[in-house]
Amino acid sequence: MAKGSHIFHMMLNWVLPERCPCCGTITAAGGPFCVSCWQKLEFMGPPWCRGCAAPFDFDRGADAYCAACIANPPRHDGIRAAVKYDDLSARVALRLKYGGKIGLARVIAQQLLRHVPDETDQVIITPVPLHWTRIWSRSFNQSALIGKQLAALTGITFVPDILLRHKRTPSMRGLDHKRRRQAVGSAFTLHPKYKGKLKGRKIILIDDVLTTGATSDGCVAVLKRGGVSWVQIFCWARALRSGKTQADAGVSFDA
Ligand SMILES: [Zn+2]
Numbered sequence: 336m337a338k339g340s341h342i343f344h345m346m347l348n349w350v351l352p353e354r355c356p357c358c359g360t361i362t363a364a365g366g367p368f369c370v371s372c373w374q375k376l377e378f379m380g381p382p383w384c385r386g387c388a389a390p391f392d393f394d395r396g397a398d399a400y401c402a403a404c405i406a407n408p409p410r411h412d413g414i415r416a417a418v419k420y421d422d423l424s425a426r427v428a429l430r431l432k433y434g435g436k437i438g439l440a441r442v443i444a445q446q447l448l449r450h451v452p453d454e455t456d457q458v459i460i461t462p463v464p465l466h467w468t469r470i471w472s473r474s475f476n477q478s479a480l481i482g483k484q485l486a487a488l489t490g491i492t493f494v495p496d497i498l499l500r501h502k503r504t505p506s507m508r509g510l511d512h513k514r515r516r517q518a519v520g521s522a523f524t525l526h527p528k529y530k531g532k533l534k535g536r537k538i539i540l541i542d543d544v545l546t547t548g549a550t551s552d553g554c555v556a557v558l559k560r561g562g563v564s565w566v567q568i569f570c571w572a573r574a575l576r577s578g579k580t581q582a583d584a585g586v587s588f589d590a
């Protein structure tokens with residue numbers, strides 16, 4: 336698509352009547368999703384594991400960890416997803432990623448607002464970076480678009496280039512957890528201009544969809560090595576491992 340035409344389509348996405356990002360029907364003013372899809376989307380919130388935010392069936396208290404987090408404490412300080420990953424929410428993510436539906440980034444950011452911590456003094460929003468060849472073919476980073484919108488809604492500083500991605504991550508299919516970690520672990524580095532400048536800062540790391548968590552985990556590792564004291568991963572949709580089984584085995588303790 337020529338550049339001018341691309342911009343024209345982006346503008347159309349803003350100007351045309353609101354359409355439900357899941358099914359495409361025109362929605363009534365006041366809500367981005369149609370009533371049917373809104374009811375089908377599984378919005379995520381507490382009660383959940385303090386570590387990975389896997390949902391609990393009942394409230395175990397704000398300090399409760401699931402069995403998986405106790406066995407293998409995560410590097411991050413929480414995952415905050417707007418909705419559970421399923422066919423419906425995947426469609427929203429794909430429309431943003433490949434359909435050029437830039438306005439969707441704002442819709443997603445609005446759904447993440449409720450997860451933003453009260454205290455945002457030292458907080459910076461930054462996206463999981465794309466490899467430059469992907470930006471070149473797609474012309475934007477969908478996670479950066481969401482981050483920018485969330486920053487606009489909250490007044491939190493948005494810094495798009497804290498992390499650099501060096502290589503295209505190979506397909507993860509068939510790799511176990513450890514191999515996935517290794518595959519993405521060396522893909523990210525801190526941008527040299529931020530070296531030594533992130534001590535004590537807190538980061539909201541934006542990813543569009545979180546499936547295995549290997550990619551964001553690679554980013555969290557780099558950020559923490561760079562002095563960042565707290566990283567929460569914010570995403571539109573999140574895949575949950577084997578339903579509720581991991582949360583079911585959860586126990587509660589004070590950390
Ligand atoms: Zn709909």
Ligand SMILES: [Zn+2]
Binds near residue numbers: 386389400402404
């Ligand atoms: Zn957990």
